[in-house]
Amino acid sequence: MILARTRSALPAAQRIVVKIGSSSLTGPDGRLDLEALRGLVRVLAAAHEGGTQVVLVTSGAVAAGIGPLGLAARPRDLATMQAAASVGQGMLVARYTEAFAHHGVRVGQILLTAEDTVRRLRYKNAQRALTRLLALGVVPVVNENDAVTTDELKFGDNDRLAALVAHLVRADALVLLTDVDGLHDRPPTRPGARRISHVGDLAEIADVPVTSRGSAVGTGGMVTKLESVRIATGSGVPVLLAAASNAARALAGEDVGTFFAVTGRRTSARRLWIAHAARVRGRLHLDDGAARAVLGGRASLLPAGVTRAEGEFDAGDAVELVGPDGAVVARGLVAFDSHELPALLGRQTAELREALGEGYDRELVHRDDLVLERR
Numbered sequence: 001m002i003l004a005r006t007r008s009a010l011p012a013a014q015r016i017v018v019k020i021g022s023s024s025l026t027g028p029d030g031r032l033d034l035e036a037l038r039g040l041v042r043v044l045a046a047a048h049e050g051g052t053q054v055v056l057v058t059s060g061a062v063a064a065g066i067g068p069l070g071l072a073a074r075p076r077d078l079a080t081m082q083a084a085a086s087v088g089q090g091m092l093v094a095r096y097t098e099a100f101a102h103h104g105v106r107v108g109q110i111l112l113t114a115e116d117t118v119r120r121l122r123y124k125n126a127q128r129a130l131t132r133l134l135a136l137g138v139v140p141v142v143n144e145n146d147a148v149t150t151d152e153l154k155f156g157d158n159d160r161l162a163a164l165v166a167h168l169v170r171a172d173a174l175v176l177l178t179d180v181d182g183l184h185d186r187p188p189t190r191p192g193a194r195r196i197s198h199v200g201d202l203a204e205i206a207d208v209p210v211t212s213r214g215s216a217v218g219t220g221g222m223v224t225k226l227e228s229v230r231i232a233t234g235s236g237v238p239v240l241l242a243a244a245s246n247a248a249r250a251l252a253g254e255d256v257g258t259f260f261a262v263t264g265r266r267t268s269a270r271r272l273w274i275a276h277a278a279r280v281r282g283r284l285h286l287d288d289g290a291a292r293a294v295l296g297g298r299a300s301l302l303p304a305g306v307t308r309a310e311g312e313f314d315a316g317d318a319v320e321l322v323g324p325d326g327a328v329v330a331r332g333l334v335a336f337d338s339h340e341l342p343a344l345l346g347r348q349t350a351e352l353r354e355a356l357g358e359g360y361d362r363e364l365v366h367r368d369d370l371v372l373e374r375r
């Protein structure tokens with residue numbers, strides 16, 4: 001589709017997901033910057049008025065909780081982050097509700113966890129709520145459900161969450177707003193850094209140095225943004241990455257920020273999650289036959305084809321499947337806990353059923369839970 005390859009996709013988009021990072025919503029003191037928030041809302045309300053459906057994915061809950069809790073800086077431990085997010089999220093949504101109401105637009109809060117994008121029922125649930133809100137002319141305001149999200153289940157960052165939401169609502173484009181106007185050919189603090197305007201394929205920027213250190217209040221830096229870009233463009237959604245201060249020009253299709261063209265087609269949310277699971281818990285080493293079977297694309301992985309396992313994981317966790325040459329061939333959700341594996345590896349299915357009973361003759365990684373590594 002021609003639209004998804006150029007910036008003209010943006011003004012023509014009927015449904016967009018816009019993500020704004022903490023760095024663009026907070027002042028130097030770490031508190032919410034109301035002027036910045038209102039500036040963003042002005043732009044989004046105008047897009048809404050023009051007939052574009054807008055989903056806003058907003059960070060800033062933890063940052064908004066820093067001031068009221070008297071914390072010196074953004075907390076790094078999970079419990080204090082949860083507490084700060086719990087205090088901050090309410091304030092954040094109250095501010096958006098007021099700011100959008102000023103333009104006659106209603107908002108609805110949606111808090112998601114990783115599970116909502118993986119488990120079919122929950123995925124459908126989230127999708128139904130978001131679609132209905134949009135049909136009712138409401139701007140959904142989405143964030144991760146930080147106050148109850150455990151370490152394992154965390155999206156890790158809102159950049160990834162935004163890409164998954166863009167997939168969920170079948171957005172025509174994803175707009176990532178941050179404190180820097182797009183990807184630069186080197187971190188923008190280095191002298192001579194220049195903006196890259198268009199990326200047709202991520203391979204073009206393989207050599208661009210990016211840091212994972214964000215601003216003082218942001219998380220993930222440019223690395224998580226590029227991961228988000230990879231998820232979105234690889235599943236049919238083009239991305240524009242720009243400075244929040246350029247939001248209006250970005251939505252108008254002007255030459256600001258970096259445009260990333262679509263590189264792949266829409267895929268299932270579950271496969272998307274497996275391919276980009278925030279955290280891989282272990283590795284299964286495959287023998288030659290198993291590696292070839294998996295690479296063939298239609299086979300499940302059986303215990304018989306695995307020579308050794310690394311890591312500690314529970315059934316349902318994401319693991320890497322490694323071929324005899326040491327290269328990762330696929331990612332998948334493993335069906336057993338790691339402590340069960342020594343008794344299973346290298347043994348035939350029938351033998352396992354006989355020795356250990358029904359239930360132990362199942363696949364180690366079912367083919368529906370397996371995604372080949374892109375080469």
Ligand SMILES: Nc1ncnc2c1ncn2[C@@H]1O[C@H](COP(=O)(O)OP(=O)(O)O)[C@@H](O)[C@H]1O
Pocket residue numbers: 020021022023024177178179180182183184185186187188189208209210211212213214215216217218219220221222
């Ligand atoms: N090559 C690069 N081009 C642009 N920005 C980069 C690059 N490498 C690192 N960065 C950094 O990424 C930061 C944005 O990430 P972050 O602070 O996490 O933002 P947010 O809070 O919006 O999610 C920028 O401030 C910038 O310093």
Ligand SMILES: N[C@@H](CCC(=O)OP(=O)(O)O)C(=O)O
Pocket residue numbers: 020021022023058059060061062063085143144146156157158159214217218219220221
């Ligand atoms: N959900 C968290 C934001 C986490 C996050 O990814 O922040 P950022 O890198 O600023 O987009 C919050 O609301 O504070």
